[in-house]
Amino acid sequence: MSQRSNESLRGVVLDERVTFTLSEFCQACGVETELIVEMVREGVIDPAEEAPEWRFHGHSLVRAQTALRLVRDLDVNWPGAALALDLLDELERLQRRP
């Protein structure tokens, strides 16, 4: 481990203020470019800036990683994962209300 436990780590909040290039995004997801392109084409994630210089918001990273797990573990297809993600977002929004 490179970090010792007594120093403070500064992370990045995955929201609209942070963006990733396509290659950073692929690396963070641990997948090849083709899979990200497929996710964009299927409407799972929307790039913050369009091709050729695709950039993605932090929120898209959370979405993409969740979609990858859903596809892997539940054998759903991309549109199915996108639907589940939208419903999960909605559920979370409702649950944060009184």
Added chain:
Amino acid sequence: MKFKDYYEVLGVKRSASQDDIKRAYRRLARKYHPDVSKEPDAEARFKEMREAYAVLKDPEKRSAYDQFGENWKAGQDFQPPPDWGSKGERSSGGRAYGGAGDFSDFFETLFGQGGRGGFRYEAGGGRMRGEDASATISIPIEDAFRGATRTVSLEVPEIDSSGRLSRRRRTLNVKIPKGVTAGKRIRLENQGGPGMAGGAAGDLYLTVEFEPHPLYRAEGKDLYLELPVTPWEVALGRKVKVPTLAGTVDLKIPAGSGSGKTLRLKGRGLPGEPAGDQYVELKVVVPPAADAGARELYEKLEQEHDVNPRAKLGV
């Protein structure tokens, strides 16, 4: 090592068909998948299910596992027979995207480390990137307002001296960025599991949750506060003190406000561009007629200002 009853985990009979097993797994996976489930032990349950399914969906692994017969019960001490060769792929040939999940020692003894999802292939030269880790961090709303440093303790994978992947507890001090909201994820690059053969470490993702607060409820960057007020404060439109995270402020109540009316203190929520607002919900409290003086005032109101609040109800 404890014996694991994979049939029990998936809730199927030993005689279940491959289709039955698939169906049972799918149904349970939808219920317990950590991204979907609100069950408190979803993650642990799901890990077990995936391991059970990895064995039972594969006819070769299943028949190897079935050799132990039904006399074995979950939790029993277990040692594989001495002539047992590992019945599965040795290497982690898993899916490209990682986190295929670390399976139990029981699984690994029987089937090798094929279930190890600790690594993800990286381009070139057999380098493998470490596993991403995730945890939830529960903070007081004040931390999100001011920023803070919090300690997080989590289990991380580690490669021991014999080259095996094991887990150890690790404590990290993490800066809580000002303005973070509940449900957001903080990414700490390279703080996940270690890489192999020169591969980069995985990342750590912390999901932020707010501890319940005695006064405020947060919705995104906005804060909600219930403010007790007297009937005359709302009827006459008085100035009252309101707590905010930055300190007490004065709030002028518009005369004639009713109970439940919500007022907005702009920019008094969690910081950001723009900052959130604080919403103040008026809750009219009626002091009891506790002594003669109070009683007299209520009676005077009754006599001189007789209103029927139920007029709309037709009574």
